[in-house]
Amino acid sequence: MDSEALRKFSALHPRPAGLTLHYGTAGFRSAAQQLDHVVFRMGLLAALRSKAVTATIGIMVTASHNPEEDNGVKLVDPLGEMLHPSWEEYATQLANAEEQELQKVITEICQKAAVNLHKDASVFIGRDTRPSSKKLSQSVIDGIQVLGGQYHDYGLVTTPQLHYMVCCQNTQGQYGKATLEGYYEKLSKAFMELIKQSHCSGEFQRHLKIDCANGVGALKLSEMKPYFPQEVLIHIYNDGTKEKLNHLCGADFVKVHQKPPGGLDMKPNERCCSFDGDADRIVYYYKDTAGRFHLIDGDKIATLISIFLKELLAKVKQNFKMAVVQTAYANGNSTRYLQETLKVPVHCVKTGVKHLHHKAQEFDVGVYFEANGHGTVLFSKAAETKIRQLVTEEKDNEKREAAKMLENMIDLINQTVGDAVSDMLVIEAILALKGLSVQQWDALYTDLPNRLLKVQVADRRVIDTTDAERRALTPPGLQEKIDALVKKYKLSRAFVRPSGTEDVVRIYAEADTQENADALAHEVSLAVFHLAGGKGAPPQPI
Numbered sequence: 001m002d003s004e005a006l007r008k009f010s011a012l013h014p015r016p017a018g019l020t021l022h023y024g025t026a027g028f029r030s031a032a033q034q035l036d037h038v039v040f041r042m043g044l045l046a047a048l049r050s051k052a053v054t055a056t057i058g059i060m061v062t063a064s065h066n067p068e069e070d071n072g073v074k075l076v077d078p079l080g081e082m083l084h085p086s087w088e089e090y091a092t093q094l095a096n097a098e099e100q101e102l103q104k105v106i107t108e109i110c111q112k113a114a115v116n117l118h119k120d121a122s123v124f125i126g127r128d129t130r131p132s133s134k135k136l137s138q139s140v141i142d143g144i145q146v147l148g149g150q151y152h153d154y155g156l157v158t159t160p161q162l163h164y165m166v167c168c169q170n171t172q173g174q175y176g177k178a179t180l181e182g183y184y185e186k187l188s189k190a191f192m193e194l195i196k197q198s199h200c201s202g203e204f205q206r207h208l209k210i211d212c213a214n215g216v217g218a219l220k221l222s223e224m225k226p227y228f229p230q231e232v233l234i235h236i237y238n239d240g241t242k243e244k245l246n247h248l249c250g251a252d253f254v255k256v257h258q259k260p261p262g263g264l265d266m267k268p269n270e271r272c273c274s275f276d277g278d279a280d281r282i283v284y285y286y287k288d289t290a291g292r293f294h295l296i297d298g299d300k301i302a303t304l305i306s307i308f309l310k311e312l313l314a315k316v317k318q319n320f321k322m323a324v325v326q327t328a329y330a331n332g333n334s335t336r337y338l339q340e341t342l343k344v345p346v347h348c349v350k351t352g353v354k355h356l357h358h359k360a361q362e363f364d365v366g367v368y369f370e371a372n373g374h375g376t377v378l379f380s381k382a383a384e385t386k387i388r389q390l391v392t393e394e395k396d397n398e399k400r401e402a403a404k405m406l407e408n409m410i411d412l413i414n415q416t417v418g419d420a421v422s423d424m425l426v427i428e429a430i431l432a433l434k435g436l437s438v439q440q441w442d443a444l445y446t447d448l449p450n451r452l453l454k455v456q457v458a459d460r461r462v463i464d465t466t467d468a469e470r471r472a473l474t475p476p477g478l479q480e481k482i483d484a485l486v487k488k489y490k491l492s493r494a495f496v497r498p499s500g501t502e503d504v505v506r507i508y509a510e511a512d513t514q515e516n517a518d519a520l521a522h523e524v525s526l527a528v529f530h531l532a533g534g535k536g537a538p539p540q541p542i
């Protein structure tokens with residue numbers, strides 16, 4: 001390690017005194033001006049991780065759906081997964097080390113994680129469209145170079161595009177070509193092959209309005225447009241030329257407020273969707289003729305995909321094990337529909353994509369989605385091999401055609417991480433193949449009315465949870481209080497947990513009517529305020 005270079009460069013990226021940050025649900029997130037030292041040090045860590053696993057590592061500068069003034073950074077592991085949890089602790093240690101202790105902390109990490117500093121390092125970098133992202137990604141480069149690493153800066157890309165690049169690179173091109181053209185070609189080819197199998201193709205036009213949250217998704221979708229078939233007419237809104245990133249728009253805004261984004265004029269029954277700021281989430285919606293807004297969230301996306309895949313799996317007759325993975329935020333009626341009507345096993349895990357991804361890897365076909373629209377489908381290696389084999393060798397027409405559709409689904413879905421562009425194409429293909437309208441899709445089941453709230457407390461870590469975050473262990477008395485409140489309403493459920501990305505406690509409630517869901521959420525938020533050290537004024541009724 002070049003101690004002199006480390007000293008010199010870390011002095012150029014000083015850590016503000018007293019600032020402690022944690023590698024949370026989605027890496028580090030904070031006000032952009034607090035992050036320079038963090039991204040520099042994550043450049044160091046990416047180089048270390050690359051040396052440790054002898055593979056290319058990704059590093060993305062983004063704060064996703066958070067306000068434009070914020071920023072963040074997350075690392076991508078060799079096959080495009082989230083950083084391994086054992087390294088999250090190293091990330092936190094490195095980010096919070098005093099400047100003069102940096103070398104010592106690096107040496108400790110090398111010892112604990114058996115890193116050979118003499119090895120090569122290779123890091124792929126991406127960033128979103130935030131004004132602060134360019135400079136922060138320069139600081140990442142400083143960190144990589146201090147430890148002698150090589151880098152490739154992809155510049156503006158969606159988070160899932162960076163995950164894709166890293167996976168392509170480390171599978172020697174097996175997953176695809178590690179370029180943007182490679183990504184566009186792979187997805188558009190699979191999409192076209194899929195809709196070719198749809199009966200109505202050629203005679204119809206598919207219009208889709210997309211709110212891109214004024215983020216990087218708009219740029220990348222525009223680039224991809226020439227690759228789409230003519231029948232698919234994509235209309236991009238909130239492309240970042242006029243308004244601020246994520247301001248009154250984007251997938252998170254639409255999901256949380258359960259209303260349409262600004263900047264998108266929606267006619268009755270038009271199919272619309274929203275991406276988030278780094279295009280790894282998507283939700284659909286429409287307005288009916290009475291003007292009522294209908295949200296089609298991650299749970300309904302998972303349901304649509306599961307219905308489609310289950311039918312195909314039945315046709316190929318391979319006894320593949322399929323399951324859906326959700327979090328506690330999944331709507332109760334989605335879980336019921338999947339288990340009771342569709343008869344697909346459902347598993348509930350902790351919030352955060354890494355937990356869903358990990359669980360989904362246990363199955364031949366693992367469908368996972370967070371209610372907020374982040375998700376994908378994972379196919380086991382064995383299932384993928386078998387499906388590809390059926391496509392070339394199977395004599396039975398129906399079976400072979402089903403295998404072909406599955407093969408195209410495998411190529412269309414970004415298996416490294418949830419991807420708004422890829423998910424959108426999967427959904428559009430399924431709707432076309434099944435001849436379903438957005439209303440029919442929505443009508444699969446009716447969401448239970450629900451409400452998501454947040455409360456500020458002095459220290460959110462006083463709340464500890466269990467049972468996939470559905471029950472609070474501490475502070476004392478809180479769970480008992482929630483249980484008593486839930487009993488007052490029909491079809492009700494509520495839970496609280498500390499956010500991993502914001503300094504808040506999140507409250508979720510559902511019940512038979514919107515009034516009841518709102519009332520329950522409010523009462524639970526008051527309980528959190530009083531029992532968990534609420535800050536400022538008590539929460540007001542909705």
Ligand SMILES: CC(=O)N[C@H]1[C@@H](OP(=O)(O)O)O[C@H](CO)[C@@H](O)[C@@H]1O
Pocket residue numbers: 025026064329351352353370372374498499500501502506
């Ligand atoms: C209720 C909710 O939507 N929580 C989100 C949010 O996490 P929190 O830990 O709740 O802040 O951001 C995560 C990262 O994007 C995402 O994985 C998760 O689903």
Ligand SMILES: [Mg+2]
Pocket residue numbers: 064065276277278279280281
């Ligand atoms: Mg995101």
